[in-house]
Amino acid sequence: MANQAFPRPQLTGQPVSQKTTVEPKTRPLPLMPSSSGEVADRLFGFAMLTCAVAILGLLVLIVYELVGRSQLSWHAFGWKFFAGRDWNPVEEHFGALPFIYGTLVSSLLALIIAVPLAVGVAVFTTEMCPKWLRGPLSFTTELLAAIPSVIYGLWAIFVLVPLLRQYVQPFLARTLGWTGLFEGPPYGIGMLAAGIILAIMIVPIISSITREVLMVVPQHQREGVLALGATRWEMIRIGVLRNARAGILGGVILGLGRALGETMAVTMVIGNRPEIARSLFAPGYTMASVIANEFSEATGDVYLSALIEIGLALFLVTIVVNALARLMVWSVTRGLPARAHV
Amino acid sequence: MSERSSNSVAQSSLLRISLWRRFTDCFATSVAALTVVLVLLPLGAIFAYLVYRGIGSINWAFLTQTPKPVGEAGGGMANAIGGSVLILGIASLLGVPFGIGAGIYLAEYGRNRFGDIIRFTSDVLNGVPSIVIGIVAYSVVVLRQKHFSAVAGGFALAIMMVPTITRTTEEMLLLVPQSIREAAYGLGVPRWRTTLSITLRTATSGVITGVMLAFARVAGETAPLLFTAFGNQYWNLNVNQSTAALPLQIFTYAISPFDEWHRQAWAGALVLIVLIVGAVAAVRIAVRRGALAGANN
Numbered sequence: 001m002a003n004q005a006f007p008r009p010q011l012t013g014q015p016v017s018q019k020t021t022v023e024p025k026t027r028p029l030p031l032m033p034s035s036s037g038e039v040a041d042r043l044f045g046f047a048m049l050t051c052a053v054a055i056l057g058l059l060v061l062i063v064y065e066l067v068g069r070s071q072l073s074w075h076a077f078g079w080k081f082f083a084g085r086d087w088n089p090v091e092e093h094f095g096a097l098p099f100i101y102g103t104l105v106s107s108l109l110a111l112i113i114a115v116p117l118a119v120g121v122a123v124f125t126t127e128m129c130p131k132w133l134r135g136p137l138s139f140t141t142e143l144l145a146a147i148p149s150v151i152y153g154l155w156a157i158f159v160l161v162p163l164l165r166q167y168v169q170p171f172l173a174r175t176l177g178w179t180g181l182f183e184g185p186p187y188g189i190g191m192l193a194a195g196i197i198l199a200i201m202i203v204p205i206i207s208s209i210t211r212e213v214l215m216v217v218p219q220h221q222r223e224g225v226l227a228l229g230a231t232r233w234e235m236i237r238i239g240v241l242r243n244a245r246a247g248i249l250g251g252v253i254l255g256l257g258r259a260l261g262e263t264m265a266v267t268m269v270i271g272n273r274p275e276i277a278r279s280l281f282a283p284g285y286t287m288a289s290v291i292a293n294e295f296s297e298a299t300g301d302v303y304l305s306a307l308i309e310i311g312l313a314l315f316l317v318t319i320v321v322n323a324l325a326r327l328m329v330w331s332v333t334r335g336l337p338a339r340a341h342v
Numbered sequence: 343m344s345e346r347s348s349n350s351v352a353q354s355s356l357l358r359i360s361l362w363r364r365f366t367d368c369f370a371t372s373v374a375a376l377t378v379v380l381v382l383l384p385l386g387a388i389f390a391y392l393v394y395r396g397i398g399s400i401n402w403a404f405l406t407q408t409p410k411p412v413g414e415a416g417g418g419m420a421n422a423i424g425g426s427v428l429i430l431g432i433a434s435l436l437g438v439p440f441g442i443g444a445g446i447y448l449a450e451y452g453r454n455r456f457g458d459i460i461r462f463t464s465d466v467l468n469g470v471p472s473i474v475i476g477i478v479a480y481s482v483v484v485l486r487q488k489h490f491s492a493v494a495g496g497f498a499l500a501i502m503m504v505p506t507i508t509r510t511t512e513e514m515l516l517l518v519p520q521s522i523r524e525a526a527y528g529l530g531v532p533r534w535r536t537t538l539s540i541t542l543r544t545a546t547s548g549v550i551t552g553v554m555l556a557f558a559r560v561a562g563e564t565a566p567l568l569f570t571a572f573g574n575q576y577w578n579l580n581v582n583q584s585t586a587a588l589p590l591q592i593f594t595y596a597i598s599p600f601d602e603w604h605r606q607a608w609a610g611a612l613v614l615i616v617l618i619v620g621a622v623a624a625v626r627i628a629v630r631r632g633a634l635a636g637a638n639n
Binding site: 037038040041043044045047048049050051052053054055056058059061062065066069116117118119120121123124125128129137140141143144146147148149150151152153154155157158159200203207231232233234236237254257258260261262263264268288291292295296307308311314315318319321322323326 | 363364366367369370371373374375376377378380381382384385387388391392395439440441442443444446447448450451452457459460462463464465466467468469470471472473474475476477478480481482501504505508532533534535537538558561562563564565568569572589592593596597604607608611614615618619622
């Protein structure tokens with residue numbers, strides 16, 4: 001196409017890549033593949049645009065379907081749906097509070113366990129360990145992310161839960177029973193098991209984002225702190241972590257988003273009982289797992305609609321959480337790193 | 343560098359403080375090392391246990407037979423393995439072209455506000471819980487068809503593949519130097535041809551890696567299949583029928599009370615992990631060897 005411009009010197013000053021669309025009306029030169037190339041270009045551009053718009057369309061479709069199909073439940077219960085504690089499919093009375101509670105508590109528990117571990121791993125791999133160990137270590141942590149959720153669940157049922165029941169829960173009840181968080185019969189299955197398996201699952205995402213963020217902290221920041229006589233740990237604390245905290249927080253929130261929506265592993269170990277209990281030993285239920293368990297057996301339109309409304313709520317929460325996390329990570333990795341320590 | 347600095351401080355007169363500081367430094371390092379051990383422990387435990395429980399149960403019957411009724415020993419997951427391949431095939435057929443197309447758009451045409459919107463949408467879509475995607479596939483496909491089907495399952499998984507493929511394709515295409523595109527334009531190659539035969543081809547290995555990442559991510563997905571593909575105890579290769587899938591079968595067997603089914607769940611899990619890791623590794627090796635056309639950049 002660029003050859004078309006060749007006999008017309010006044011156009012040669014323009015960048016090459018723009019010339020393809022410069023002159024639609026000139027007669028094609030004998031050597032050129034006629035205007036069919038231009039039609040093909042248009043068609044190709046349009047096809048690619050369609051693909052891109054399809055992504056937008058998918059999101060619209062998700063919102064449309066979720067909102068549309070949850071109307072029945074919305075009209076029946078309104079805001080009280082999210083405050084009601086009663087989940088009774090027989091009398092068609094639905095309240096989602098036990099599920100919201102279960103989702104929040106299991107995710108927060110997972111964060112409490114996972115964040116120190118993930119940040120520790122990230123700091124160790126980027127700042128402390130010898131160079132040859134770096135690649136293998138980050139690869140193995142990423143491997144944790146490749147294990148399917150259902151396999152985590154399987155492992156949790158047959159290894160983690162018996163372990164909790166026999167050793168960990170009796171120990172916790174003896175030492176920390178007075179807090180009220182660790183009392184009741186040690187079933188193994190319950191909120192604690194769900195929190196632990198979730199923690200194992202979200203460590204890779206938090207640590208990989210933290211590592212990414214730590215790596216964009218400028219090298220002279222580290223050198224400067226070291227030059228003032230700091231030890232390595234002081235250098236990491238003052239020169240690295242303080243600069244990267246917005247990004248690390250973003251990674252943590254991204255992990256939270258993952259934990260909120262996680263379904264299979266949690267469904268397999270949380271016990272699936274719609275109750276609100278203070279003790280972490282007690283069984284619970286999450287928003288995602290109630291959908292997984294009851295959706296295909298939901299008889300009655302209101303029942304189905306109530307489940308879809310839970311799905312809509314879960315969708316909205318994860319979108320807000322994810323958008324927030326992306327913005328925070330971007331503020332560190334894309335913006336000026338120096339800005340973060342103000 | 344850090345050792346040197348702490349050593350020099352140690353030799354100075356500030357010994358009392360520096361002892362404390364050196365202790366803190368050592369302590370922090372050991373804590374960090376400990377976290378690594380704590381994180382790798384479950385990973386090792388899961389793989390070891392998977393192999394330990396799974397390997398004894400994998401035999402020819404497991405790979406070639408359909409499930410036996412409860413109480414009878416033997417039987418296998420052949421239908422689930424076949425069903426998974428079918429569903430993943432449908433998902434790739436639907437998802438890969440759209441993902442790559444959108445990636446091309448973002449890299450070649452989308453350096454503007456609209457492109458940013460698409461980019462953000464795709465990130466958001468990536469974060470949507472898989473169970474929610476299942477609901478959408480249910481209401482779009484299953485409710486219209488009036489029955490569960492492999493297509494519905496494939497549709498759900500395709501939605502999950504698109505964002506990953508889009509973003510990696512874009513990233514890989516942006517790595518291709520601008521001068522290569524300009525050289526092609528200079529030779530009179532139209533833009534669409536340049537994109538397909540020059541840019542995309544140069545980035546093939548990266549794009550394929552992205553596709554495989556997306557594939558590996560959805561291959562183990564269970565939640566979106568629960569009420570779309572639904573599962574099936576028999577062989578089924580009809581895309582309009584409910585179909586078994588490996589993750590679904592593992593889930594059903596894992597929460598059942600039967601020891602024989604637990605055994606099979608472990609075997610299924612081992613097969614699933616081997617399939618996922620194997621698929622990714624095979625493509626990585628093929629790409630590295632340049633066995634795929636255009637991969638030699």
